[in-house]
Amino acid sequence: MMTQFNDELSAVAAKLRQSTVKIKSGGLGVGSGVIWQADGLIITNAHVATSQQPTVELSDGRVFAAVRSHFDPQQDLAVLKISATNLHPATIGNSDTLRVGELVLAVGNPLGDDGAFTMGMVHSNHQQAVIADLQLYPGNSGGCLADCLGRVVGINTMIVNGLAVAIPSNTVNRFLSGNHRWQLGVTLQSVVIDRHSLGLLVLSVLPGSVAETVGLQIGDVLIGVAGRLFTKPDDLAKYLHYSQESIPLQVLRGRQQFIVDIAKKNAVEAT
Structure with missing residues (x-):
């Protein structure tokens, strides 16, 4: 049973890596982003996408010049667009259904380590933010927080008192709908x-x-x-x-x- 669980978790991690991108914006280091739609729409943090034309590197090594189409520092969210084919958009989950104690996963590019994977548990979920007990480092910002089925339920944004704080996926969807x-x-x-x-x-x-x-x-x-x-x-x-x-x-x-x-x-x- 444990072997099966490990195999399933590895498969979920591999899928999430395909949907995770590396973002370089000016001289401020490296952050992460999530392919939200198959047409090249990428979600990241506003504090990651400080340049209007950042560089996006996909998990397969392809590099694209992106256009920042929306930028809202108030919500710490930004939308990037790239012109690319054969993309692997994330499966987006419902952040409102997350339960305390539920297993969650994070993929990002911390400290230059491409596609690094970590997991923990939901510490609290009060709609304003999903807080999880997992380790994040510089470079994880803008990357995905996902449930154990690989559905993205948040965008990692910061660490507070050793806990990871993510913007809920439902907040991201409202942002895309025009609340920005x-x-x-x-x-x-x-x-x-x-x-x-x-x-x-x-x-x-x-x-x-x-x-x-x-x-x-x-x-x-x-x-x-x-x-x-x-x-x-x-x-x-x-x-x-x-x-x-x-x-x-x-x-x-x-x-x-x-x-x-x-x-x-x-x-x-x-x-």
Whole structure:
């Protein structure tokens, strides 16, 4: 029985490697991505795809110049497109059905090790993020988190207190459906605040952007809007998308909390 399990796990790992790509963007090292669709659409983290024309290397060694078609630092997601044939898109799973204790797998390119495979268990799944007890390293960002059947249920994005944090696959699908129109001119990365809420850490501020205008700084953490704390990585994008005029954005700077008003008309459209 154990031999059969090992064989099945090896087959799943091999399939996931075919759907995993290596991404080089400027001089910032190597990250990972997932072939989401057979037409060459690739999902990765925004903090991986910092260049508008990154390089993508497939598992078979082919290298392509990619075009970054969508970029949303608020959700830490980006879409790349390549023109290639014989691609192996991932099978996408339903992240909402993941259970605590369920076996999950990760494939990426940590520390330059192509297609490295690791596994662990779901630590928590509160829709805002899938948190798993597995080892990730630099280069895993943008790679897949999958269930034991090889269905991709998340995009690995960061490590918090030794636990892997992934953007749920259902959040990615909402992003692809259009919840990415508005942005503030900042690069953000999700950080877990507690089991019921998350924050968006400001990694950079674009000169001349609405974020700079209202005084946001690197190191600030965006935690909610009008008293409603963020629980999913795409919450901020939703508030911006559906708000009529402006939103009162709650910010944590050190131990100080304050509010900045963001006028929707001043937000720039994502590219």
